Amino acid sequence: MTEYVSTTPGLFPLPDWAKDDLSDLKGHQKHDLITGDEDDAITAVYEDAREEVLDRQREAGLDRIAEGQLRWDDMLAHPLAVHDSVETEGIVRYYDNNNFYRDPVVTGDLTFSGDVASELETTAELTDGDALQAVLPGPYSLSDLATDEHYGDEAEFLGAVADFLAGEVDAFPDVETLFLLEPSLVENAPDDGQDERASEAIDRVANATDADVVVQPYWGALSEKAYAHLLDADIDAVGFDFVADQDDNVYNIQEYGATDDVSLGLADGQSTLVEDPEAIRDRVDWVFDQIPVSEFETVYLTTNTETFYLPYAKFEEKLAVLAEAAELAEVKAA
Template identity: 25%
Template sequence: MSRELPNTREQFRPADHPTEHFLLTTVVGSYPKPKWLNRAKELAEEDSREFDDGDLEEAMDDAARLITEEHVRAGLDAIVDGEMRRNEMVEYFAHRIEGYEFNGPVKVWGHNYFDKPSVADEVEYAEPWLVDEFDFTSGVTDRPVKVPITGPYTLASWSFNEHYDSEEELAYELAGLVNEEIEALVAAGARYIQIDEPALATTPDDHAIVGECLEHIADGVPEDVRLGLHVCYGDYSRIYPEILDMPVHEYDLELANGDYEQLDVFKSPTFDKDLALGVVDVHTTEVETVEEIRENIVKGFEIVPPEQLTVSPDCGVKLLPRGVAYQKMENMVTAAREVEAELDAGEITVGYAGE
């Protein structure tokens, strides 16, 4: 049996929300960076150093403010700054964790390289990772801010382990550090935190390790703090229903990319947590129409009732053209608001698997 957790979603309903039904709209995390921000990073790395670290910090502040406001303009209920300060989901955190070191980029596919870190010593929590980012974003908008954090299993799996006896041991140590970071974020006011574990989709047999890591992460977290788990596309039948035992409120799943072929996986046993359903495909530049997204949202009601459905893109949208990413978000929010109105009017028959 899965663990029952308190309902945390109502705190994200806008005070002036026009409908009785509420579909929480958000994004997974990443967003296309303005081209001038990439240029600013290049300038900061030049030997002449005419563009210094202070200039780069100002440029990242400007980008974070711009993208946060873009998310607000699209109408999202829970906002992210698009991860404007982050270069890569493992590398960014490894630079902030004692015990990691870097030995140069590793080729991962095509002409793409990843500065894969090594764990050369005991990992330690030396400084907050995301508190400044959260504080800044919260100062830009009065909407709730969601904080995505790369999970300990992915931090371990996508690094060279040169110190611990096993990758599993490393993951558990990192889980303790993530717990410390969440404590700092909660103290700063964060109430919506998402753990990103894309590596789980590529090695689903390790779901028990991820579950144990989440037990460490969730230890001591207040009941009003919403914890989510994002898992990228994979064979979900290999991790369901086991994931229901994990101590999170919400599972964010990439289903649009697979044309919802795996929807039936989650119908038995009953999906008794919240479902963040990917309703736009981040792997195509084609912008889904509002009607197409409405149809995708309604598919979610085959798994959960409306009060358990969150609406989001499949994954981070950082590889899309910025205009395309924005239009997908805007259409997604419009579709969600239309579905809410139809639910209020009784025009949608909800036949989820738990009935």
């Protein structure tokens, strides 16, 4: 019988009070807020905000609890932005959204950092009995968002980023699930040869953990070749953004099959319109009616993108919708 799991791709909006508090503290330079060099007052705000988003996920009834990535001001580029071998330079548009991050310029070897592992260790202490989910940028997206001034070769750089992320994952506490976010697979689709290397890089990161690994592309559908190669990676689930593109995502599953588990992005992570749980459940049925796969072992129900863009109150409502939709799907399946 299929298990339905409600979760998110992480990267939550800050609670309103935390935004206000951090704004008051911005006599400190922005650099101090996001490099791991925060002072005690700033650290305390992030710690309290983390506890709040953990509580909100529990209250909503989510099956996987994410740390929230509230410190990730540079979005998916964060793991590099805080690295000692990286210089953060000019502001760059985050894909085609009205959000921005500092360009992480890699100037030396990408050795172990431990920044994300440290966040997860703290979270694990606060999630007794909860199923903890880790979130990272996938290696292809992280290399795509960065500028390489050290390795000098595209394939070598992608491999170095994959090795870096694998080292970070190896230091994680026990987690139930790892979401690797790969929007660049859609937004800047890999060329011939590069698509196979992207899959191998994802495979390298996935093999660094015993957790269930979900690769979540979004803002559209993967090209056929990128999707086919991704299925070769040793991952548990591929994610699909059914908000941005239904037809091409359905086609990929029809033509090439799918992993044993699947992640369905059915709630809009950027829209303030809050879906009805029954509507999400009906969208699950619609997807399954279109594809030849008879049954998945696990179906993750999630927003199609990170929820960073939402007002905090709408973010809270989306959590509750996902949890209720998963419950409705479980009841119908039984």
